[in-house]
């Protein structure tokens with residue numbers, strides 16, 4: 001479908017926005033009126049620039065507070081409209097968004113609103129313009145798309161239809177299935193936004209917290225299927241008012257916005273294919289009466305971690321920790337300053353290549369996928385940047401991509417691994433060959449990735465769209481230097497879990513790799529014997545555990561002795577401890593007991609405070 005975006009989504013001047021949208025691959029834009037008003041180019045110049053860039057100008061918006069007014073005010077509103085329509089002609093825009101009256105409406109009658117919109121339709125038609133009437137979620141009388149459609153029906157004018165905006169519909173909990181009752185040709189425009197689950201007034205939610213599709217909690221794929229079934233064939237346009245995107249890099253935001261539309265079309269196409277139903281209303285499209293939704297390669301949900309890569313000029317401090325935790329040194333890479341440590345399915349790659357002056361940090365994650373060429377095709381279709389990887393003859397060529405935080409994500413084919421527990425082929429490139437370590441550590445439980453406040457939503461979309469991860473819970477934990485926002489992303493089976501953390505501004509938040517084991521007490525005991533001093537846990541925490549869970553003294557003594565933290569859910573228990581950090585990285589060792597399937601969120605503030613004490617050296 002025609003891919004469009006409202007200029008209000010982006011930072012910069014109107015010209016910056018147009019260039020960025022064209023470069024990202026959008027087909028068109030909605031001109032947000034304030035962007036034009038503050039610009040020093042004439043409407044004709046803007047039109048010419050858009051032309052040159054191959055962008056259509058799809059919509060002019062918003063025209064406010066028109067309907068449901070007294071006769072005097074109606075004349076004034078028509079005068080205003082005439083001015084705007086004149087500007088629209090100069091821009092060459094054929095559709096105006098009229099949002100429902102929030103300020104000046106005094107008449108709540110659908111009949112009156114419809115008569116007034118008919119007058120507007122007459123005026124618009126004389127300019128060759130169509131009126132797309134949008135129900136704002138906070139409209140004075142009209143705050144439901146079904147009512148705006150009823151009014152448009154009553155207006156009964158060929159130049160008057162509706163604009164459907166997913167935010168206004170889904171924020172109010174209105175059922176989008178009713179879209180299928182509207183003939184596609186009367187839906188004159190569609191705006192799409194996702195949103196986080198917040199409880200606040202709907203206007204503030206809309207003006208500050210909208211997200212691109214795939215980044216929030218709504219099922220926009222399903223939303224689009226209703227549009228297609230209605231016979232809508234017009235633009236799918238993003239309208240995302242968001243305080244972060246309004247100040248982040250214009251080019252990057254435009255690219256990530258386009259990724260969300262590519263993902264969304266694919267998702268809607270798959271839902272429609274699954275449903276198999278026919279279009280409710282005919283409409284010019286792919287010959288079948290339906291809009292054609294572009295599909296991309298199948299999502300190949302990772303079946304597990306291949307490895308985690310830590311990079312630094314000097315990784316020896318990390319090696320000390322790995323040795324203490326019972327991992328085995330597997331050797332040096334044949335051709336690079338790269339070393340492999342492992343235990344069971346936990347493989348840690350230490351990379352000192354091109355790492356001058358870098359402190360230890362999480363640099364890459366390798367995921368096992370069923371078919372790396374399909375997974376790679378999908379990432380490329382989503383316009384994800386490729387990660388360069390130099391390989392020598394005979395070495396595995398892994399497809400690598402750069403996630404928004406700069407983390408490199410590698411997709412490794414698992415078709416060559418016939419048996420459970422078999423090592424990935426690249427492991428043979430390390431000179432001690434296939435002698436895998438067999439400590440108590442059995443694999444990687446989860447990885448805690450940290451990024452800046454401006455990369456978070458983009459990162460959520462990356463892992464959703466490229467790897468098909470789900471995002472069950474978002475939490476926040478209080479640290480001494482600010483709140484840490486955290487979004488867990490995982491595969492349905494839990495084989496891959498990432499925790500995406502937003503560090504407070506100016507704080508270098510530690511990243512950690514959580515190693516799974518079957519006996520955390522044994523791992524902790526041996527690590528201590530080898531000199532590890534785990535992150536210290538205060539006695540107050542153990543008093544709190546006694547209060548919360550009623551643990552007996554023997555258990556509390558065992559936990560305290562090994563500086564373990566604890567959590568219990570309805571389905572099981574979670575026992576874990578943390579190593580101090582080296583550079584930005586630390587390790588967590590976790591034991592899940594029974595069906596414990598979440599994270600010990602209440603323990604995070606204890607960790608953050610303890611790490612802070614270690615950092616200040618005031619232990």
Ligand SMILES: O=C(O)c1ccc(O)c(O)c1
Nearest residue numbers: 061062097099134165207
């Ligand atoms: O917040 C607003 O006023 C506003 C304006 C235009 C829109 O299309 C919209 O959805 C909201």
Ligand SMILES: [Mg+2]
Nearest residue numbers: 134165191239
């Ligand atoms: Mg809107």
